[in-house]
Amino acid sequence: MTYISDKGRRLRKVETELSTASTEDKNRALKKVIESLENHRKDILESNALDIELAEKNNMKAGLIDRLKLDNIRLDGIIESIDTVIKLQDPIWKSDKVWTIENGLTISRMTVPLGVIGIIYESRPNVTVDAFSLALKSGNCIMLRGSSSAIHSNKALVNAIKEGLRASNISEDVVQFIEEKDRQYVNDMLKANEYLDLIIPRGGKELIDFVVENSSVPTLQTGVGNCHIFVDESADIKKALNIVNNAKTQRIGVCNACETLLVHEAIADEFLPMLYNKFKDTVEIRGCTKTREIIEAKEAKESDWKEEFLDYIIAVKVVKDINEAIDHIGIYGSKHSEAIVTENFTNSKIFLRKVDASTVYVNASTRFTDGGEFGFGAEMGISTQKTHARGPVGLEQLVIYKYLVIGDGQIRK
Amino acid sequence: MTYISDKGRRLRKVETELSTASTEDKNRALKKVIESLENHRKDILESNALDIELAEKNNMKAGLIDRLKLDNIRLDGIIESIDTVIKLQDPIWKSDKVWTIENGLTISRMTVPLGVIGIIYESRPNVTVDAFSLALKSGNCIMLRGSSSAIHSNKALVNAIKEGLRASNISEDVVQFIEEKDRQYVNDMLKANEYLDLIIPRGGKELIDFVVENSSVPTLQTGVGNCHIFVDESADIKKALNIVNNAKTQRIGVCNACETLLVHEAIADEFLPMLYNKFKDTVEIRGCTKTREIIEAKEAKESDWKEEFLDYIIAVKVVKDINEAIDHIGIYGSKHSEAIVTENFTNSKIFLRKVDASTVYVNASTRFTDGGEFGFGAEMGISTQKTHARGPVGLEQLVIYKYLVIGDGQIRK
Structure with missing residues (x-):
């Protein structure tokens, strides 16, 4: 000492x-x-x-x-x-x-x-x-x-x-x-x-x-970020695709990159094939059973929901509604950055209120959780604790x- | 578990x-x-x-x-x-x-x-x-x-x-x-x-x-409070006596009670005898060498400067100036509540700025560090940490x- x-x-x-x-x-x-x-x-x-x-x-x-x-x-x-x-x-x-x-x-x-x-x-x-x-x-x-x-x-x-x-x-x-x-x-x-x-x-x-x-x-x-994007039933598909693509691929090795995508089952048939086309040559998709019924994807294991890939890999899960999405984030999230893409006002409010993370987004990429972007200038890191x-x-x-x-x-x- | x-x-x-x-x-x-x-x-x-x-x-x-x-x-x-x-x-x-x-x-x-x-x-x-x-x-x-x-x-x-x-x-x-x-x-x-x-x-x-x-x-x-009052050269003696008496005796078992008194050497001859008269039947004084040259008091040991007495006991030290007072507080204080009694504007500013504690007072009793007094209503306690x-x-x-x-x-x- x-x-x-x-x-x-x-x-x-x-x-x-x-x-x-x-x-x-x-x-x-x-x-x-x-x-x-x-x-x-x-x-x-x-x-x-x-x-x-x-x-x-x-x-x-x-x-x-x-x-x-x-x-x-x-x-x-x-x-x-x-x-x-x-x-x-x-x-x-x-x-x-x-x-x-x-x-x-x-x-x-x-x-x-x-x-x-x-x-x-x-x-x-x-x-x-x-x-x-x-x-x-x-x-x-x-x-x-x-x-x-x-x-x-x-x-x-x-x-x-x-x-x-x-x-x-x-x-x-x-x-x-x-x-x-x-x-x-x-x-x-x-x-x-x-x-x-x-x-x-x-x-x-x-x-x-x-x-x-x-x-x-x-x-x-x-520093540790297992960030999710939830694409809701009412999402603007074009916005959703842009946001997911940006949050996953704009820079892969950062804590505010998206690691898991949650898709409402009512929009999955339309959205997932578009995502597949976007990612097929660049990002490996690891999907749940329902995802794999719609698009070609590796099988997601339990560990994939927990992992901060920091890589060209995304885990994808089809959920039955916003509650299942919020519950999934509650279990696997690291309280860093979480986003919903939705045109439904009430759902945006529910998501903002119920999701427990340092930063919660509506219709924007998770990549903005950053001292520079927030206007704070430089930063020591992103805190994921509650005190x-x-x-x-x-x-x-x-x-x-x-x-x-x-x-x-x-x-x- | x-x-x-x-x-x-x-x-x-x-x-x-x-x-x-x-x-x-x-x-x-x-x-x-x-x-x-x-x-x-x-x-x-x-x-x-x-x-x-x-x-x-x-x-x-x-x-x-x-x-x-x-x-x-x-x-x-x-x-x-x-x-x-x-x-x-x-x-x-x-x-x-x-x-x-x-x-x-x-x-x-x-x-x-x-x-x-x-x-x-x-x-x-x-x-x-x-x-x-x-x-x-x-x-x-x-x-x-x-x-x-x-x-x-x-x-x-x-x-x-x-x-x-x-x-x-x-x-x-x-x-x-x-x-x-x-x-x-x-x-x-x-x-x-x-x-x-x-x-x-x-x-x-x-x-x-x-x-x-x-x-x-x-x-x-x-909870832990080793609080000091520094009576400066220019102190209003009546205010000083009231404040020290209140901070020491209004309630002894609390963390914002005064435990050590620091007195400027230029005012000690005048102030300490008045303090002695006030405390002689109620509060035990443990003084430094200089204090004991002026009034009757037990000898203060090194451990007395550190102790939260929570009792009718006060440690008293004569200091040569505000800097010695601030240094003493820096060494022995618990970063809870610290007070200066002074009529000198510059000294009040120096004390407020340099003393590192949750609450720093000018011309008031340390007993006010309290959620109720501050207007917060009830409280869980007084934090003495920095985060x-x-x-x-x-x-x-x-x-x-x-x-x-x-x-x-x-x-x-």
């Missing part, structure tokens, strides 16, 4: 300094970090090349190597994302509620940073910079624990960040990077309630489950509030 | 029914519960007498027995508190944010219940009814695990609640009571992520720490939100 406690103590030491820093100082620090990243392009790309070399030696899958890889264009993107954060409104020390109680005390609820956030993440080195810049803008210190496969890239990025901070009014200690590869340090972070106010796991289901199960620090569960924050986690979700009570000697009777 | 899973499944089965119930149906159900509690006064008091008898046999402390005891007046209070909840505004399906993005999608953020809340609590049987009524009004199902010393009282109360619900449109299954005394069921609750969305421990520090450390379900930490909800946990803190996205066939480009 010493290693983590030492980092934790450094963070706590500068917590108040950052939590009370002005927007001007925070933005200036982010600009200095951009400059420093520009200056360190060479070191960063060289360090990344080292990670790639090791990954290839370890026979890492091509897809993962691609996620790990940095080049000048990707570095441009990383730098641009800091610029986006600079332009976002500072979420701190704002109030949506001020009131005065009978005895004259004025109470206001002000937004404040959470304090210190821990991020445990896999592969992609851009997360290092994104998480840092969102944390800094929202006044939060950050402890970063990246994947060991990206250790050289992350170290080079953090070095550049720290050099940028040294040229600013914000202490370089607001970011602490866990360099040690030993998995024990992850376990230590999960028990570091004294030093961390929130832990966000970013990565696959296994990592997220491990963190949620073992952390005594509050966690923010992000603290739900849906896209942008700057406004990285805060909590405190009450200020202003008196003139009031005492309680 | 079977016992908890069985209860959990029942709760999940009726979750949507309750989360989408109308305010009218919820209020009617609460009225029926009031009627039923009135009808069962005799059973409830008899069951409570049984608990008291056992408690006396087990040599429970008088203070705890008093907390456990019910009589007709306390039952009146319990029933009245349901009436208060009926009168509170329903916090569900409200929006503070609706916006339309470029492509015409309209996004609204609507409040929704958390789902199923677990409460693990000690002694006081009124918590059974309070927690139930707050949960019901906010559309949340509830799993109750009370202290085994109150088992008969709690059973009788839950029976009355369920009978009331049977006469309403809300299923009696929305409340599940853990009758089994075995502590294993607490452990099972803490791992029941499938069935519980939030666990709130209500009780002493030991219980809270145990729950926070061992739960994989998100928790809401409430989800902070300060008094009333109806509005028992909700989360979901995004509704209304389209006309929009797809992502």
Whole structure:
């Protein structure tokens, strides 16, 4: 625990300094970090090349190597994302509620940073910079624990960040990077309630489950999406086809992609053959018995209803009505994003009200559940839990509030 | 796990029914519960007498027995508190944010219940009814695990609640009571992520720490308050004396009582003797070296700065300025309620901004950190954590939100 406690103590030491820093100082620090990243392009790309070399030696899958890889264009993107954060409104020390109680005390609820956030993440080195810049803008210190496969890239990025901070009014200690590869340090972070106010796991289901199960620090569960689209009896078939196609194929490896299609039995004979034509060369259909009576499809197994394919595969089930659709989503959904395509007003209302997910759609693709699309700017991920924050986690979700009570000697009777 | 899973499944089965119930149906159900509690006064008091008898046999402390005891007046209070909840505004399906993005999608953020809340609590049987009524009004199902010393009282109360619900449109299954005394069921609750969305421990520090450390379900930490008052150099001495006296003695056993007093060295010679006169027959003073040079006091040990006395005891420390006061609070405070007494504008601003606590006061007693005083009506407790909800946990803190996205066939480009 010493290693983590030492980092934790450094963070706590500068917590108040950052939590009370002005927007001007925070933005200036982010600009200095951009400059420093520009200056360190060479070191960063060289360090990344080292990670790639090791990954290839370890026979890492091509897809993962691609996620790990940095080049000048990707570095441009990383730098641009800091610029986006600079332009976002500072979420701190704002109030949506001020009131005065009978005895004259004025109470206001002000937004404040959470304090210190821990991020445990896999592969992609851009997360290092994104998480840092969102944390800094929202006044939060950050402890970063990246994947060991990206250790050289992350170290080079953090070095550049720290050099940028040294040229600013914000202490370089607001970011602490866990360099040690030993998995024990992850376990230590999960028990570091004294030093961390929130832990966000970013990565696959296994990592997220491990963190949620073992952390005594509050966690923010992000990332797993088993999203459904229900094509209702009254759906506009053209809209439905477009929406399903977009939600399934516009980008397959994302958490807001559609994984299961539910089709009302009264429209299945008309809709499914059109879907089949659209998907036959691109998307594998795994259908229920009724689906397979209408179109050619692989047989869907129980496990297919549960799976986040992240691939050109879709599970299809014919349901007898909206209630069966909602029940299916209740059992198999991951509370991420769920959509109905319908022209029936009452059914749209029922679906919006009864489906329990971060985002519920009528007549639109599930692909819009995204901080950028929602207008939040960058995001830490999509929360699928029910406490603290739900849906896209942008700057406004990285805060909590405190009450200020202003008196003139009031005492309680 | 079977016992908890069985209860959990029942709760999940009726979750949507309750989360989408109308305010009218919820209020009617609460009225029926009031009627039923009135009808069962005799059973409830008899069951409570049984608990008291056992408690006396087990040599429970008088203070705890008093907390456990019910009589007709306390039952009146319990029933009245349901009436208060009926009168509170329903916090569900409200929006503070609706916006339309470029492509015409309209996004609204609507409040929704958390789902199923677990409460693990000690002694006081009124918590059974309070927690139930707050949960019901906010559309949340509830799993109750009370202290085994109150088992008969709690059973009788839950029976009355369920009978009331049977006469309403809300299923009696929305409340599940853990009758089994075995502590294993607490452990099972803490791992029941499938069935519980939030666990709130209500009780002493030991219980809270145990729950926070061992739960994989998100928790809401409430209750522990090591609150400070800092009497600044420029304080109005009369206000300061009144405020300290009120915060320390108006009710000693509560989390928002003052436990440590910090006094600016420039005012200590004047203020401390007045404090001594006020407290000499009622409150034990444990002072730092400088305090004991000015007034007669026991020596304060390191442990005294950490302790929530919940008693007629106050720790007193002379500090050299506001920064030392803020640092002391940073080290020893429990992030509950902190106050400054000052006439200096800049110092009030510094204190409000830099002190990290759920509620920060200028020139008022810390005793106002309370759902009732804040105008929230009843409350589940005072949260001292940094995520989800902070300060008094009333109806509005028992909700989360979901995004509704209304389209006309929009797809992502």
